[in-house]
Amino acid sequence: MPPVTRSLEQEFEVVLQRLIANEHSLALLRWDSYMYGSTKGAQMRANLMGTLAEDTYRHLTSESVKQVVEQLDPNDLPTGMLSSFTYIQKQARRLEKIPYEWYTKYEKHAAKAMQMWTEARKANDFSVFRPFFDRLVALQMDYADYAGFGDDRYGAILDLREDGLTSEQVDAWFQQLQEVVLPLLSHVKQSNKQPKTGFLFEEIEIEEQMDVAKSLFELTNFDFESGRIDSSIHPFFVPLSPEDVRVGISAPSAKEFKKMMKETLYSCGQSLFAQTSNHLLQAEVPASMQQAYGLLFSSFISKSKSFFLQCKEHLPDAIHRYSIDEIHAGMNAVDFTIVKNDSSELMVPLHLQIGYELEKAIMNGEIATRDLPHVWADKAGDYLSLATPHDLGGILQEYHFATADFGPKPLN
Amino acid sequence: MPPVTRSLEQEFEVVLQRLIANEHSLALLRWDSYMYGSTKGAQMRANLMGTLAEDTYRHLTSESVKQVVEQLDPNDLPTGMLSSFTYIQKQARRLEKIPYEWYTKYEKHAAKAMQMWTEARKANDFSVFRPFFDRLVALQMDYADYAGFGDDRYGAILDLREDGLTSEQVDAWFQQLQEVVLPLLSHVKQSNKQPKTGFLFEEIEIEEQMDVAKSLFELTNFDFESGRIDSSIHPFFVPLSPEDVRVGISAPSAKEFKKMMKETLYSCGQSLFAQTSNHLLQAEVPASMQQAYGLLFSSFISKSKSFFLQCKEHLPDAIHRYSIDEIHAGMNAVDFTIVKNDSSELMVPLHLQIGYELEKAIMNGEIATRDLPHVWADKAGDYLSLATPHDLGGILQEYHFATADFGPKPLN
Incomplete structure (x- = not known):
């Protein structure tokens, strides 16, 4: 029947x-x-x-x-x-348009490449990873050709991430951003007003960190009956469905207050979006939407004075003895570091621009993968005005290269 | 393509x-x-x-x-x-042979019936559950008719559980068992030798219970890199694959030593089988095989003197002060209780026979569901020589009735 x-x-x-x-x-x-x-x-x-x-x-x-x-x-x-x-x-x-064989091949290579990426990070040497990256790039080029975007191979990748997104649009946005960000950055660097920030980098015990994280999730109305937060080695965010949203707080690598606030609030934002969005398939949700919620929380709410007034009693002991004004100023101070994940939001767009320009050049065959480490360093010099000490502080920060998973990425 | x-x-x-x-x-x-x-x-x-x-x-x-x-x-x-x-x-x-519609209907009814079974247990009243059971039984009869076993509807169910198993075979086995078990049971009842057992029923703290359970799993060579044990409200056993076998130890309802040993060793046996069996699909494994391993551990190993000599140092403090001979005798003493899960293996086959005879009669339309409570009690009187105090101690022990999931069941 x-x-x-x-x-x-x-x-x-x-x-x-x-x-x-x-x-x-x-x-x-x-x-x-x-x-x-x-x-x-x-x-x-x-x-x-x-x-x-x-x-x-x-x-x-x-x-x-x-x-x-x-x-x-x-x-x-x-x-x-x-x-x-x-x-x-x-x-x-x-x-x-994409043959089944492409899928299985890509997956197999990506799994292997991911391992080699980890090896390369351990060795602080991009060249360990390069042969595997080359193969993945070739596969991504094949994908673009199957998808049928003609010469604009990178366009195929962009369209995959965000419907209808084109290189021209992204180019224009980065251009606009640079015009605003670069002068602001040099203004900040030269300013006489440099708030105290040292106290924000004190290490916090794992248990205290989880307590703070739970309080922040409660304060921002995370529904604990529709999800859970766990202590994990790496931070993660896995929405199974709106009724079951799971968050990993990277407690075991005991973090500083600033990093913890940023990461935790980013997760709060993503989680609230996931718990309230009405999509039947998680994959329907545009990546930029989820990121926008994360950023709203990590870059605005977590840095607003009124939020600190509300959450002060839940903050770690080490921070308690500072005034709201001091915390507020410290959290909003700009950190000049080559490490994207530790740098302020003023630098992040420039970091993203570096990644974007490299991806596009790679996909369009305009750059040899051998040259990637020094091209990265050159761009960092131009955009961030910072020297790149080694691969770990440079090209090996582009985590999505590990699987050649190109296109707009979360801006934690 | x-x-x-x-x-x-x-x-x-x-x-x-x-x-x-x-x-x-x-x-x-x-x-x-x-x-x-x-x-x-x-x-x-x-x-x-x-x-x-x-x-x-x-x-x-x-x-x-x-x-x-x-x-x-x-x-x-x-x-x-x-x-x-x-x-x-x-x-x-x-x-x-089975229409798709049957599947969706059965699943829907089973989910609802499961809830009502819980309600009936709360109310200690089988009649709360009866109308839902009737519907499930009708569906199981349909299944048997689709499967095409002619008049032998219960045969269809047996064949589903174990390839080629027939009512005649099971009837004969139970007949044989009864001939051995009934005289033995009456002999045990009349014997002058009644070992002390009270100390086996002392409650054990949850933490201590989990420690003991872990030690027993280690002693029996459970591979903790290919599985895990957790403390859970109900005991459970979920083999995801031979490399990932998960066991729940029902610690929160702090148990007595005897129950704990039986349940834990049963899980050990199942787990070792699951970790070493070579099937690609778990469903290929005949249910009787897994049960046999569980029983080997819970009814033989957990009651042997040499095992107690090996695990003595891992046993709970409350048990420590008894000699191996006392523990051994106590564990092997027969408990005369109407509750199947608490009764000795001497009684279990008789309990299973009650369940089997009822299932078969229900499927073959030889008994009205209204009569089930007293038919259960009658059989318990005949086979177990025990009175049935109420539905919870009687018909509401047949947990698989909750979803009319008939056929041979684990004999924990």
Whole structure:
């Protein structure tokens, strides 16, 4: 008794449920790997994630999905499903052009490259990673060619991240940003007003850090019945669904107050967005939207005086003895460091511009990967007015190079 | 570029990977629900589990699987995949007869019935649950009819649990067991030798219990790099794969020593089997095999003198002051209680016989569900020589009735 009597709308629901199940399973596997997965099961979990990704590909390119996408009138769907339909339609048409073999090959190489990236970071030497990067770049070029963006290979990557985003747009934005940021940066550097910041870098005990983080999440209305926060080695954010949003606070590497505030508030923002957004598939959510919420919290709320007045009693003991004015000024002071994750938001756009320009040049074949370390350093000199001490402080900061996962990235 | 060029063997691998992914995702979801899942996400997780189960059905009944199953020569497969092939072949042929609608209906009713079972346990009243049970029984009868076992509806259920198992076989086994167990039971009751057992029922603190459990797992060679044990409200056992076996020890409801030893060693046995078995799909493993390992540990190893000599130093303080001989005798003493989970293995087969006889009678329409409480009590009088005080001590012990999930069950 094969299920042939279902209507197109019912068929669409089946397609959607399958994608939701894959997406949710993948997210849960990721969270589990960070938190509780067994040591010896790592390879098995990686294979499984590959299987789920491949299955999503196979499903979206199947005959039944093609039929639904081409024949279903979206007006027949309940309103809540419309944006999912648009998303699936776009994905199906996009993936139809990409051969299955590309997917499996890319995944295999990316897994290996990720390991070698870690080795390169350990050795503080980009060249350890380079041969693997080359292969991934070639695969990304293939992807762009399949996607059919003609000469504008990087455009294919941008469009993948944000519908319709083009290099011209991004070029113009960075141009505008530079015009504002560079003069401001040099003004700040020359200013006589340099707030005290040393106290913000005191180390905080893990337990205290988790207490503070929980208080901040409570203050910003995180719903603990629809999610949880855990102490983890690396910070992470895994929204399984609006009812189950999981956050990892990187407590074990006991952090300074400033870093902790920034990271925690960024997670608060992302989490609140995830708990209140109404998408059926997490993948429908534009990356920039989630980032915008994170940034709103980490760069504005976490630096506003009124927020400090509200959360003062929850702050770590070491900070308590400073006045709100001192904390406020310190948090808003600009840090001049070559490390993107430690630098102030004034520097971050310039860091992003470096990454963006390199990605584009790589994808368009305008730069040899051998030259990347010194091109990075040159740009850092021009934009940040800082010297690059070594690969770890330079090119090996571009974490997404590890899998050649190009395109706009979270601006933590 | 659709993936049409794959060979039948490659196609089979894809089928297998899909099933493994579904199975693993389901198991991880189950573990996560027990341990870390959010409160508000419970409904969403239940839906998702339904989707995964339905997807497995849809996949196994698809045209592509049918083609693989009918045309592939199993001799072309690597040896490691042979048993998976046989399993999938059998499942595919079995499911082909069952309409998709049956699956979704059964799942929906089972979820509701499970809630009502809990209500009935709270109220200590089977009749609260009865109307929901009736509906599930009707669905199970439908299943048996689809499966095509003619008048022997219960045979369809038995075959589902263990390939080829028939009512005649089980009837004969129980008959044999009764002939041995009933005289032994009456002999034990009349014996003058009644070991001290009171000390085995002392409550043990949660922390101490977890320490003891961990030691026992270590002593029995559980590989902690291929699994983990957690403290949980109910005991559970979730093998994600041989490399990742998860066990819940029901510590929060601080247990007595005897119960703890039995439950913990049962889990040890199951876990070791799961960590060393070579099946690609957990579902391939016959339920009786896993149970046999659990029982070997809980009923033999946990009651042997040499085991106590080995683990003595790890036992809880309260037990320490007793001699090995006293512990050994106490653990092997027979407990006469109406509660199956607390009764000795001498009584368990009789309990199982009660459940089995009721299931069979229900499926074959020989008993009205209204009569179940007193039929249970009558049988308990005949087999166990014990009075049934109320539904909780009687019919409401048959936990698998909650979802009408009939057939041979773990004999913890």
